[in-house]
Amino acid sequence: MTPHNPSRPSRPSGSSRPSGSSRPSGSSRLTRAALAAGAGVLVLSACGSDDGAGDDGRDAVTLQLNWYPYGEHAAFYYGVEEGIFEDHGISLSIEAGQGSARVVQAVGQRDFDFGWADTPALLANVDQGVDVRSVGVFLQSTPxxxxxxxxxxxxxxxxxxxxxxxxxxxxxxxxxxxxxxxxxxxxxxxxxxxxxxxxxxxxxxxxxxxxxxxxxxxxxxxxxxxxxxxxxxxxxxxxxGLNFFSNGLLAHSSTIADDPDLVERMVAATSEAFLAAQDAPEDAVAAMAGKDPQMPGENVLLQQWQETIPLLTTENTEGQAPGTTDEDDWRSTIEVLAEAGLINEAKPTDAYFDGSFTPEGR
Structure with a gap:
């Protein structure tokens, strides 16, 4: 995908935006195999790696969710509706998923530009050689x-x-x-x-x-x-007192290396969309209407999104832009998952996470 730096179009009038000890080895093998499963599974949509700039000059970008849409995902739909992703030069296509492990595999196969997946599944797949990295964790307190x-x-x-x-x-x-x-x-x-x-x-x-x-x-x-x-x-x-990271954005290592500008814009837009959806929860959920027949009702979606908001930070990231992570939280997550047997060992953070794209402050 070609790096792209469009000038940001002005927002339509009338539109508003908020300001800116180890487990048994047998269990470990089962764990890693289960979380890394999915390489041969048919994904719902395979349309990422050959997308380019659209007719409007924005980058056509695909994102696969961890599951069928539910309240946690409201920020993405709201970000599209409010033009937040467009303002960052991105024409975003959102696709349902069928579990985090499959999402990580799909991004590893370049079927999607970005994935939204649980951090334990990401770490387990990286351990198995899948060439992806986290570029930002948004649910930083486990649900x-x-x-x-x-x-x-x-x-x-x-x-x-x-x-x-x-x-x-x-x-x-x-x-x-x-x-x-x-x-x-x-x-x-x-x-x-x-x-x-x-x-x-x-x-x-x-x-x-x-x-x-x-x-x-x-x-x-x-x-x-x-x-x-x-x-x-x-x-x-x-x-x-038991915590570890949950869902966030991931990308293929080649996307990070070849188009860092796109990754930076995607992380920034996602952060802005999550912040905006916190300020307007009802509007954010309303933006999901009709997007998938398997979604729950609006009242459930709203409660799910409201229950998501407290998960977006830890004590170390309180008051910072959504998606901003702390090294101590990363180390704690990696060590907990190693102790549980989800990964072989507690590798350095940069084996799993590229911290080059930290969102700007509020």
Whole structure:
């Protein structure tokens, strides 16, 4: 893709913008294989590497999401609607995904220019030789949590003893569950873990076959509450002092090397879009209307986005532009994931992250 530096067009009148100890080795092998799976899977759209400048002079750019659109993704749709990506010389096409591991693989194959994926999946795939790097993490506090209906009577970690919790073998939230249990003074033997896929977990909790599930609180929780009409409660990993990075932008190493200007503009536009969506949450969610038939209703999308906002920073990045990361947080993430067995060893940060594109301050 040819580097492109368009002058930024003025915004249309009437438009507004806010100011600027290790796990067992067998488990480790299973973990890395699961998170790196997907190389041979058909992606939803393969249209990235041969896109060039469009007729309007902007770069045609493809982005694959980690899943079908949900509230966390509102900022991207809002950024397109508000012209934020256009202002940065980008004509953005957003495609649904089918899991973070597949997104990382698709970007590694140059099927998409950029991907939006969970940091543990990124690190596991880089460990397996996929030539991608993170260029900015936006969800910097993990949404990982034990989720359950409030009527179960679970109110604190101790109440998990003897309970059946749905998990999904190989995903990051399940593989770090033993670390959570240890942090709250429990052992793996204290909890019955039932292995199910994502949809199976939700269904099992809905009909009472399990007492709760492991997952992302900002995504599954609002959907479960809406579908069941029941209140959902959480035991969050972060409340036990366990944190690691979640979703962010990634690109192929060749894109970073050959077109750093494009990467810089994409990171800047994404940061600006996330900031704008925080200031106008209802408008941001409204921008998603009609974009995908598998999206939940607007009320669920709004709750999902509102639950996303507190995840965008850590104590080290509070008050900084969305997507700005701190080296101490990167080291903590890498070390936690190495301890959980998701990666072979705690390599230097630059093995996974290119910090050349830090967004400008607010």
């Amino acid at each position: 990982s949590a034990v989720q359950f209906f409030s009527e179960t009577g679970i109110t604190e970690p101790e109440d998990l003893k003897g309970r059946t919790i749905a998990v999904s073998a190989g995903d990051a939230v399940t593989l770090t569950f033993p670390l959570y249990l240890d942090a709250v003074g429990l052992s793996e033997d204290d909890v019955v873990q039932q292995n199910l896929d994502s949809a199976g977990k939700n269904a099992a909790m809905m009909v009472g076959r399990v007492d709760g599930l492991i997952g992302f609180a900002h995504d599954q929780g609002p959907k479960l509450a809406d579908e069941s009409g029941k209140e959902v409660s959480y035991l969050r990993y972060t409340d036990a």
